Amino acid sequence: MALIAPPLSLYVHMPWCVKKCPYCDFNSHGLRGEPPPYASYVDALLADLDADLRDFGAAASGRPVHSIFFGGGTPSLFAPELIDRFLDGVRSRLPMTDHTEITLETNPGTVEHGRFDGYLSAGVNRLSFGIQSFDDEKLRRLGRIHSAKEAEAAVKSAQDAGYANINLDLMYALPEQTQQGAEADVERAVALQPTHISHYQLTLEPNTAFAANPPPLPDDDHAWAMQEACEQQLAAAGYGQYEISAYAQADRRCAHNLNYWRFGDYLGIGAGAHGKLSDSDSGEIRRRWKTRHPKAYLAAPGGSERIGGDGSVATAELPFEYMLNALRLIDGVPAADFAARTGLPIDRIAPALTAARQRGWLTDDPAQLRTTPLGQRFLNDVISSFLE
Incomplete structure (x- = not known):
């Protein structure tokens, strides 16, 4: 995808x-x-x-x-x-x-x-x-x-x-x-x-x-x-x-x-700031965060020392990362957005979606990823079900 x-x-x-x-x-x-x-x-x-x-x-x-x-x-x-x-x-x-x-x-x-x-x-x-x-x-x-x-x-x-x-x-x-x-x-x-x-x-x-x-x-x-x-x-x-x-x-x-909640991109600058960038050419989703302490950050303006961590999001982590954000929204997100934002087919999470719907955590609408009132109350459990 x-x-x-x-x-x-x-x-x-x-x-x-x-x-x-x-x-x-x-x-x-x-x-x-x-x-x-x-x-x-x-x-x-x-x-x-x-x-x-x-x-x-x-x-x-x-x-x-x-x-x-x-x-x-x-x-x-x-x-x-x-x-x-x-x-x-x-x-x-x-x-x-x-x-x-x-x-x-x-x-x-x-x-x-x-x-x-x-x-x-x-x-x-x-x-x-x-x-x-x-x-x-x-x-x-x-x-x-x-x-x-x-x-x-x-x-x-x-x-x-x-x-x-x-x-x-x-x-x-x-x-x-x-x-x-x-x-x-x-x-x-x-x-x-x-x-x-x-x-x-x-x-x-x-x-x-x-x-x-x-x-x-x-x-x-x-x-x-x-x-x-x-x-x-x-x-x-x-x-x-x-x-x-x-x-x-x-x-x-x-x-x-x-x-954030729709799994958008953001540059994060400043001490301890986190960012996420999607590269549509390579298909890579990359996270970078900056060193936390202001003194250390100021000591390396624009230098590599300002970076506290950097790396690609593993394919196995993408379903959880996406749902961690998207399911916080009361109206949810279009199911098609999962593929557009992660590059993975929706089939990747089909078993977890079926199980969540059977538990009454997600609505039955196949075109929308949306929690029910019960799912909102137990949101941490719902999101955790998408961990691979």
Whole structure:
């Protein structure tokens, strides 16, 4: 089967934050002592992009970028002028579409008044706020540096600056949280009228402070009840669920994350960033990730030392990798996309599809790979069934 190159995105990792949260397992580094070398980091990002474009050749160069996502860490620690300089550098290297979505993650506790119009002028057309909760006690337990009042003020400030596309991150099943508390968080989020809400369960990730010293969390049954109640609440407010933890107003789904879930391509630049590129000529799907520590990354701008790992995805791993992403989507994906994105015939996964449908995990529609409500609840089991 022919491998068809999917849309291309760009992920940019900004590794610094004011303080590491105890639940966070991302590649983030709290500020200590001297301020980070923000300007030098932007130079390193552009050198990294140049090197990736050279290394990947036709698999990356010349392809239009459909979305850019600044993740972290806390990207809003970088001044608008630096974001502007970086985006100018991207535009000079890669074509953009007329509707390229450019998202910047921001922490309400790091926002300086007046910066939002600068980000907007630089080309950032979507903001994602790490709110997590509107309960000050829960925010304290999570190690967040902002209050509920500061979160609301930050969102309103962005709206006043002209932002019409805003996501709010919310967590549920927080330490000692009740269902009433989870619903209250959703109510306050909806009141701010964002276009998108990411609503996900707090989990204890390895190598985090919470994993070493677990707080008292709601049990699975209570967490599931919170999820169902909040899903209904969001639906009633006009936010359609399109992914396990993503809800959006009409035509406001996150293009960048949709490309991930549809097994699209993305360049990953910055300390610890991951990328995936499809080569339609060779049929190879290649993953590359960058060295994690900012100092090591900065020490080799554009050099081979910036690469933490690189290699092709084995054919036997492709079905699992594809389903790991695609089945998170509530509407699923066309069955024909499996062959287009992996280069493998759908027959490759026919036994696993039959078994999943017999268990009631997948719908019976042969033209669509889509989980049932039961499959969504036991999604990890569904995805694991495609491991070879």
